[in-house]
Amino acid sequence: MLLTNMKKPILISGIQPTGRLHLGNYLGALKNFVELQNSGKYQCYFFVADYHSLTEDFDPNQKSEQILNLTADYLAAGLDPKKSAIFLQSRVPQSTELAWILGAITPFGELGRMTQFKDKSGAQKENVNVGLFTYPVLMAADILLYDAGVVPVGEDQLQHLELARTLARKFNSKFGQTFVESKALLTATPRLMSLDDPTKKMSKSSPAGCLFIDDEPAEIEKKIKAAVTDSGSEVKYDEQNKPAISNLLMIYGELSGKSVGEIEKKFSGKGYAEFKKSLAKTVVEYFADFRKQKTSLIKKPATLKKVLRLGSGQAHAIAKKKIHEIKNKIGLLI
Numbered sequence: 214m215l216l217t218n219m220k221k222p223i224l225i226s227g228i229q230p231t232g233r234l235h236l237g238n239y240l241g242a243l244k245n246f247v248e249l250q251n252s253g254k255y256q257c258y259f260f261v262a263d264y265h266s267l268t269e270d271f272d273p274n275q276k277s278e279q280i281l282n283l284t285a286d287y288l289a290a291g292l293d294p295k296k297s298a299i300f301l302q303s304r305v306p307q308s309t310e311l312a313w314i315l316g317a318i319t320p321f322g323e324l325g326r327m328t329q330f331k332d333k334s335g336a337q338k339e340n341v342n343v344g345l346f347t348y349p350v351l352m353a354a355d356i357l358l359y360d361a362g363v364v365p366v367g368e369d370q371l372q373h374l375e376l377a378r379t380l381a382r383k384f385n386s387k388f389g390q391t392f393v394e395s396k397a398l399l400t401a402t403p404r405l406m407s408l409d410d411p412t413k414k415m416s417k418s419s420p421a422g423c424l425f426i427d428d429e430p431a432e433i434e435k436k437i438k439a440a441v442t443d444s445g446s447e448v449k450y451d452e453q454n455k456p457a458i459s460n461l462l463m464i465y466g467e468l469s470g471k472s473v474g475e476i477e478k479k480f481s482g483k484g485y486a487e488f489k490k491s492l493a494k495t496v497v498e499y500f501a502d503f504r505k506q507k508t509s510l511i512k513k514p515a516t517l518k519k520v521l522r523l524g525s526g527q528a529h530a531i532a533k534k535k536i537h538e539i540k541n542k543i544g545l546l547i
C-alpha cells in the first residue's frame with residue numbers, strides 16, 4: 214500500500230465542500246490531483262476541508278450532502294482510495310490541535326494581510342468570523358502535520374502556502390527541526406477566468422461566470438455560447454488584447470490535449486461562433502464519463518462514507534505520531 218512506502222515525497226491538498234466544483238477548481242486543482250496521483254511519484258493525501266468550509270454561512274442540513282458530493286467529485290474525477298488516502302479533515306482532530314499550536318507563533322498582522330481574508334470579509338460583512346481570520350493557520354496545520362513536501366493548489370492559495378512555509382521555518386528554528394517546508398505545484402491554468410468577465414477569476418461567488426463540471430450538456434452549450442468574447446473575430450491567444458478568447462483557448466487546450474497553436478490553426482479564418490461550438494463539444498465529451506460516474510456514486514452514500522472512513526483512519530495514524538513529536542518538542546509531554 215502506498216502509505217507504507219515512506220520514500221516517496223508526500224503530497225497533500227484539500228478542497229472545501231461548499232458547493233459544486235467549477236472548471237477553475239478542476240483545471241487549477243482536481244485534474245492535477247488525479248495526474249499527480251497516477252504519476253506514482255508521490256504518497257498522496259486528499260481531503261475534504263469541512264472545517265474550513267464552516268467559515269462561510271452554511272446550512273447544517275446540507276453540510277453532509279456537500280461533503281459526500283465533493284467525495285463523489287473526487288472519485289468520479291479519478292482519485293482512487295487504493296492509491297491515495299482520501300479523508301475528511303474533521304476526522305483528524307490533530308490538525309485543529311496543531312492549528313492552535315501554530316496560532317501561538319503566527320503574527321496577527323500577517324493574517325490581516327491575507328488577500329483571501331480581505332476579500333471574504335468584504336464579501337460577507339455580516340459574518341466576519343474569527344475562523345475566516347485564522348483559516349490560513351488551520352491550512353498550515355493540514356500541510357505540516359503530514360510532512361508534505363508538495364501541495365497542488367490554484368494561484369489564490371499561494372499566499373496561504375507561503376505562510377505555512379514561514380511557520381515551518383519559525384517553529385523549526387525555535388524548537389528544533391520538526392517540519393518540512395512545502396512547495397506549491399501549480400497547473401498551466403492556476404487562475405482560470407470567469408466566462409462572463411475575463412478580468413475576474415472564475416469563482417463560485419459569481420455563479421453566472423462558472424462552468425460547473427457536473428453541468429448537463431445543454432447547460433454547458435448554453436454557457437459557452439453566452440460567454441463574453443473580445444472585439445475582432447480572430448481566434449488568437451493574446452492575454453492583453455483578447456483576454457476572453459485567451460481564457461477559452463486555455464480551456465480548450467487543457468481539455469483536448471492540443472496546444473494553443475494547434476487550436477489557433479484549426480480555427481484560422483473561422484470566427485468565434487464555430488470555435489465556441491467546438492469548445493462546447495470538447496467540454497461535454499470530456500466530462501461525459503465524469504457525469505456518468507458521479508451520477509452513480511452519488512446514489513451510493515455508504516460507499517462514499519466508507520472511502521472517507523478508510524482514508525481518515527490512514528491519515529489519523531500518521532497525524533497521531535506527528536502531534537506526539539510536536540508536543541514533545543514544545544515541552545507538553547510530561
Ligand code: AMP
Pocket residue numbers: 227228229237238239240241242365366367368369370402403404405406414415416
Ligand atoms: P476552493 O473552492 O476555494 O476550496 O478551491 C479549491 C481549489 O481550486 C484551490 O486549490 C483553488 O486554488 C482552486 N481554484 C479556485 N478557483 C480557481 C480558478 N478560477 N482557477 C484556478 N484554480 C482555482
Ligand code: TRP
Pocket residue numbers: 225226227228229262265351352355356364365366370
Ligand atoms: N484553503 C484551500 C482552498 O480553499 C483548502 C485547503 C485547506 C487546503 N487546507 C489545505 C489546500 C491544505 C491545500 C492544503 O482551496
